[in-house]
């Protein structure tokens with residue numbers, strides 16, 4: 120039998136046994152799918168988050184908020200100090216009115232809720248676009264301290280600080296997702312192992328007949344290994360399917376929520392989808408190989 | 421060629437299944453293996469096809485040392501040995517064709533070739549027309565003939581039969597026996613374990629008698645003709661030093 124024929128034979132046997140044992144097989148597929156879904160879900164969130172933070176990198180600003188009573192000369196001085204170092208590209212003054220417009224634009228619901236009367240007065244500012252590649256951290260920190268001390272400066276806000284927060288959050292999500300997914304995947308591999316072993320026990324007398332007529336272990340165990348592999352593949356595919364469904368629902372519901380539109384910006388790349396299915400397949404393969412070591416498949420009589 | 425050199429088989433718990441058996445069976449020979457229940461007949465057969473290994477001693481089968489053979493080689497040994505059991509051991513969810521032609525299948529024979537081969541061996545046992553039946557659709561005698569066809573599919577040099585007629589009534593037993601003898605006449609070594617002394621006496625041939633794991637007799641009996649085998653007879657004589665019981669009725 121050629122390898123291809125053997126694989127086809129294994130697949131036929133595996134499918135027949137999965138149909139015959141559909142409850143247990145379903146359980147194996149579902150646990151596998153669940154674990155991969157969790158991992159893939161977290162991965163999707165963090166992938167979108169990092170893409171977003173990357174795109175923000177080009178438009179990072181350093182905002183210098185002004186005291187409400189800052190003198191025009193002091194403002195000019197601040198502007199000059201801001202545009203001086205090489206890591207600031209261009210500077211711009213933002214008046215109180217402009218700040219208000221920007222806020223209403225970014226958070227229309229908040230603005231509406233607050234109403235005209237109870238508005239908080241937003242401070243005017245001078246802002247400069249950061250060129251991240253030009254930054255020398257030590258000099259930057261010193262420079263920011265000096266800016267803070269200037270006359271008329273109320274506070275200095277570095278966009279990079281909250282970008283860092285987002286990045287930290289994103290990698291935390293990724294780590295938590297990986298850990299959780301790994302634990303669940305181990306559980307899934309064990310479930311697949313148990314299900315495959317259960318099947319193998321049911322076929323124990325058939326197995327002994329196959330060995331009797333001279334089948335090598337490759338042919339004796341191949342169908343069972345294939346069964347684990349197929350369960351893992353199905354689990355991976357179901358996880359992707361489920362995630363896609365979640366994604367479709369989430370994007371439909373996202374509406375004006377900034378977070379939702381960010382984390383459900385794009386679906387996983389095809390390569391990531393393939394990787395997830397392959398992880399499922401590997402878990403199934405390992406589970407089944409472990410569960411049907413030769414010693415496990417010997418009749419007790 | 422099968423040779424045993426001082427073969428001992430102990431089971432955990434101290435049960436002595438074979439106790440220093442030395443014997444030689446030539447290619448094409450017809451050998452009956454008999455003795456009371458628990459004498460070690462099944463154990464002896466199992467050692468030949470390496471279902472079990474001896475505690476001590478050497479076993480040569482077709483020039484290969486079965487006792488020390490690595491596990492990975494066992495399948496190739498078994499392809500040259502056909503085995504038939506009292507309990508047929510067919511795969512119930514597979515058709516007669518699939519049962520019989522599993523080995524050709526994994527050896528790479530096409531469906532056409534397999535069907536051809538299966539038809540031929542099933543023809544030898546008169547069942548060529550039942551290719552697509554399932555075992556449970558066949559009578560006991562027919563199932564045993566399918567099992568025999570499966571044993572013969574790879575043209576084995578040795579055919580082992582462990583009480584092949586134990587589950588069958590006398591007439592069907594006779595039928596299976598005829599088929600086994602026919603295989604032997606065509607040149608296959610036949611080693612048949614049985615309690616049925618009437619059969620042995622009727623067929624005649626070499627008879628090995630085991631008792632409590634010891635080979636207590638090795639003799640040649642002239643046959644009396646098969647038709648009389650249906651008559652229940654007690655053949656097994658008490659051997660020197662042995663306490664052989666008349667055949668047990670089941």
Ligand SMILES: Nc1ncnc2c1ncn2[C@@H]1O[C@H](COP(=O)(O)OP(=O)(O)OP(=O)(O)O)[C@@H](O)[C@H]1O
Pocket residue numbers: 420431432435436437455456457458459460461462463464
């Ligand atoms: N797996 C085993 N574990 C322990 N003892 C065993 C095992 N198999 C066989 N024996 C013992 O070895 C001895 C020989 O058994 P064996 O099955 O070879 O006898 P037998 O001649 O085939 O008997 P029968 O005619 O009843 O089939 C018996 O005493 C039996 O109890």
Ligand SMILES: [Mg+2]
Pocket residue numbers: 461462463582
């Ligand atoms: Mg026996």
